[in-house]
Amino acid sequence: MIFTNKERFCEQIRLCERAMYSVAFSVLKNETDSAEVLSEAIYRAYKKLDTLKNEKAFKPWILRIVHNTAVEEIRKNSKVIAMEEISEPVYCGFEQKLTQNVSLKSAVDSLKQPYRTAVILFYYENLSVLQIAQITETTPAAVKQRLSRARNILKELLKEDFNNE
Amino acid sequence: MNDFDKYLKSKAKSECPEIPDSVKNLIEETLSNLPMQGDKPKKIRVLPRIASAAACLIFVMLFLLPNISVAYAEAVEELPIIGKIVKVVTVRNYFYSDDYHEMDIDVPEVSGENGEAADYINKEISELTETLVNQFYSNLEAIGDEGHSSVYVDYETVINTEKWFTLKIRVHEAAGSSNTYYKYYHINKLNGNIVKLGDLAKDESFYDVLEKEIKRQMKEQTELDSNKVYWLDDSIIGKDFVSLDSKHNFYLTENGDMVIVFDKYEVAPGSMGTPEFTISKDIIKEIIKPEFNSIFS
Numbered sequence A: 001m002i003f004t005n006k007e008r009f010c011e012q013i014r015l016c017e018r019a020m021y022s023v024a025f026s027v028l029k030n031e032t033d034s035a036e037v038l039s040e041a042i043y044r045a046y047k048k049l050d051t052l053k054n055e056k057a058f059k060p061w062i063l064r065i066v067h068n069t070a071v072e073e074i075r076k077n078s079k080v081i082a083m084e085e086i087s088e089p090v091y092c093g094f095e096q097k098l099t100q101n102v103s104l105k106s107a108v109d110s111l112k113q114p115y116r117t118a119v120i121l122f123y124y125e126n127l128s129v130l131q132i133a134q135i136t137e138t139t140p141a142a143v144k145q146r147l148s149r150a151r152n153i154l155k156e157l158l159k160e161d162f163n164n165e
Numbered sequence B: 001m002n003d004f005d006k007y008l009k010s011k012a013k014s015e016c017p018e019i020p021d022s023v024k025n026l027i028e029e030t031l032s033n034l035p036m037q038g039d040k041p042k043k044i045r046v047l048p049r050i051a052s053a054a055a056c057l058i059f060v061m062l063f064l065l066p067n068i069s070v071a072y073a074e075a076v077e078e079l080p081i082i083g084k085i086v087k088v089v090t091v092r093n094y095f096y097s098d099d100y101h102e103m104d105i106d107v108p109e110v111s112g113e114n115g116e117a118a119d120y121i122n123k124e125i126s127e128l129t130e131t132l133v134n135q136f137y138s139n140l141e142a143i144g145d146e147g148h149s150s151v152y153v154d155y156e157t158v159i160n161t162e163k164w165f166t167l168k169i170r171v172h173e174a175a176g177s178s179n180t181y182y183k184y185y186h187i188n189k190l191n192g193n194i195v196k197l198g199d200l201a202k203d204e205s206f207y208d209v210l211e212k213e214i215k216r217q218m219k220e221q222t223e224l225d226s227n228k229v230y231w232l233d234d235s236i237i238g239k240d241f242v243s244l245d246s247k248h249n250f251y252l253t254e255n256g257d258m259v260i261v262f263d264k265y266e267v268a269p270g271s272m273g274t275p276e277f278t279i280s281k282d283i284i285k286e287i288i289k290p291e292f293n294s295i296f297s
Helices: A006-028 A031-047 A055-077 A104-109 A115-124 A129-135 A140-164 B002-015 B021-032 B039-068 B070-078 B115-146 B205-224 B281-287
Strands: B086-097 B101-112 B149-160 B164-175 B177-188 B193-195 B250-252 B258-261 B276-279
Touching: A006 A031, A006 A055, A006 A115, A006 B021, A031 A055, A031 B021, A055 A129, A104 A115, A104 A140, A104 B002, A115 A129, A115 A140, A115 B002, A129 A140, A140 B002, B086 B115, B086 B149, B101 B115, B101 B164, B115 B149, B115 B164, B115 B177, B115 B193, B149 B250, B164 B250, B177 B250, B205 B276, B205 B281
Parallel strands: B101 B149
Antiparallel strands: B086 B101, B149 B164, B164 B177, B177 B193, B250 B258, B258 B276
């Protein structure tokens, strides 16, 4: 077992909590549900600690558990359809206000799943394509495709701001 | 695309989303409620060995030695029994564990010379644990592998002197968020009766004095430490929740002070845990029935 005590586990969780919240929120888009999912994911991770072979892999490992728990939550409440079935537009309902600067956050929030999670993990959490593929249980090629499509949308949404840079 | 990528990265870095306090608090609460790693296997491995060693020793002392040694038999007969003896032992353990659900319930049994009082406590505890076990199994069926739940019950003999006996039961339940509560049972060994908080009261002013003292201590604590929060008149809730009744949890310390115990969420946010307030015996002496004077001394 990598972690010999509870303290060490808690430290690691605190280091990753922001990323964990981003992942949960990117799937659930709701603060209360995300908090519940994090709590549940922490319990699960703690029970399965002995399956973690390398301490350096803690972040992707815990994010994968958070992602799984969040997706289960969605399926349980059947708020949306399974991710693989999404083939519609990559983004939805973003009100473009040309008069003001668009924040990246609001642009990202307007993306549909699974593009939103991929973008958050790649740009905000600086994870590699391979790690994102593991966390979201898909292939690196699919992650690259998601990022590329999302990038096109973001470029459209943020072009004013980008051109001003 | 490279420039745009760089732009996205730097923008993401500058925006750096914050995690809401409510989420942070729930994470901290979850962490503080995790069981200690490695406690369980140790318990399972060690206990039978101790139990079998103890059984051997008892057998040797009670049956073997008296029968083979005349001197020992005489010595055992003459052993004086001091005071009234109350003993607590674990009589049952309910255990269940899978990837999602865990239950570990120790059921104690009180025995000794205060027979009626012990029977009362044993009955209460067995009702409580049976309810928890049934609830656990119905949760297990309802939740299946779609969530996590756990229930832990253990106990502790808080005090066991010539005059007084207190048993504390701790119940910890978790399913998403968690809850911890305690039950205290007291026997006044001087007359063998079960004692509840209300039995101590000389008159109604008893509760007022205690509540006032607790609120004073809450204010003092929050002034000294801004991290502490109690629900008092001047808190965000705008109403204080300190309300004692005749069955409220309490216990006595070795030096005769009284400690009032609140359940989680009863008078403060969950992050404060289960707050305890020690009321000095000087205050207690003035408000209890004279028959308990010798206990608070």
